Amino acid sequence: EPEVTQTPSHQVTQMGQEVILRCVPISNHLYFYWYRQILGQKVEFLVSFYNNEISEKSEIFDDQFSVERPDGSNFTLKIRSTKLEDSAMYFCASSEGQGIHGYTFGSGTRLTVV
Amino acid sequence: EDQVTQSPEALRLQEGESSSLNCSYTVSGLRGLFWYRQDPGKGPEFLFTLYSAGEEKEKERLKATLTKKESFLHITAPKPEDSATYLCAVPPNTDKLIFGTGTRLQVFP
Numbered sequence: 001e002p003e004v005t006q007t008p009s010h011q012v013t014q015m016g017q018e019v020i021l022r023c024v025p026i027s028n029h030l031y032f033y034w035y036r037q038i039l040g041q042k043v044e045f046l047v048s049f050y051n052n053e054i055s056e057k058s059e060i061f062d063d064q065f066s067v068e069r070p071d072g073s074n075f076t077l078k079i080r081s082t083k084l085e086d087s088a089m090y091f092c093a094s095s096e097g098q099g100i101h102g103y104t105f106g107s108g109t110r111l112t113v114v
Numbered sequence: 115e116d117q118v119t120q121s122p123e124a125l126r127l128q129e130g131e132s133s134s135l136n137c138s139y140t141v142s143g144l145r146g147l148f149w150y151r152q153d154p155g156k157g158p159e160f161l162f163t164l165y166s167a168g169e170e171k172e173k174e175r176l177k178a179t180l181t182k183k184e185s186f187l188h189i190t191a192p193k194p195e196d197s198a199t200y201l202c203a204v205p206p207n208t209d210k211l212i213f214g215t216g217t218r219l220q221v222f223p
Contacts, residue, residue, distance in 0.1 A: 004157075031209065043158065043201065045210040056208055091157045098209050102148065105157035 002026040004106035006092050012112045013082055021077045021109045023092030032075045033093040033103060034067065036060070043091070049075065082113045116141045116206040120214035127221050130191045135217045137202030138184040147185050148211065149178050150201040158201055161187075192221045 005024040013019050025032050034046040047057045049067055064080045075094075079086055089110050093103040121136045139147065146165050150158035162171045164180040171178050175196060177188040187200055199218045203211040 006157075033210070035211075042215050043203075043211075043213040045212070048209050056210060058210070089155075093157075102160050102163050103211070104160065105150075107157045108155070110155070 002104070004092055004094055004104050006090075006106035006109050008109060009107065010110045010112070012114060015084060015113055016081050019079050019082055019111065021079075021090050021092075021111070023075045023077075023106055024073055025075055025092065025094030026096075026104055027073070029094035029096050029104075031055075031095045031098060032067075032069070033095075034077045035091045035093060035105075036088040037091065037108075038088045046077075046090075079111075082111075084113050087111060087113045116204070116212050118202055118204055118212050118214035120200075120202050120217050122217060123215065124218045125220070127189075127192055127219065129193055129221055129223050132188070132190045132192070134189070135187040135200055135219070136184060137187070137214055139202075139204050140183075141204050141206045141212075143207055145205050145207070147180055148203045148205075149176075149185070149187055150203065152199045152201055152216065161200075189219070192219075194221045194223050197221045 007022045032049040035043050037043045045058050047061045048055045066078045068076050089108040091108045092106045095103045118139045146163050148163050149161040152158045162178040167182045169180050175190050179186045197220050199216040201213055201216045203213045
């Protein structure tokens, strides 16, 4: 069964450093998303991406965050200057059509900022 | 404000003891309701989408139902491998999903 692949599975970084989280969505999917889940809290929407541009972003997704689809297979989330409160699981998701028909999530990247 | 509330927060069942999880929602216009399963340290795994009141869907020991204000996930004769957190989510008037906090289910042999 096709799956969304995320790397790395766990990343530890120092506060203030830049990190790039990587995702390979399902190959025929056109809509891409990033969500995060702080330990013990809800899964929260960060950003959606379609046709090479951001279609929607949440209040969490401020200027320190950016997304990119650098080639035909990868989808990345960059955090420019990490803060302690950025520590969370980050999930990439993709869907063939618009998300109302269901997403497929990756297994996540656990980001720990020290 | 669009909101999703799940109850109970945690549920402990004996193997074979059937029960139901609740998801209540307030959204401006329901375009679907999703149930996901999440294992520790993993991403949400899609279970069901329900689109209209009265709709029901089944998968193995799970059955999801939808009314105008809430959804139920019924678990019949659960097994230990059904232990997980079950998440409910709705897309309001956009493409994003709003998740509830989940119900953490533990099934003991």
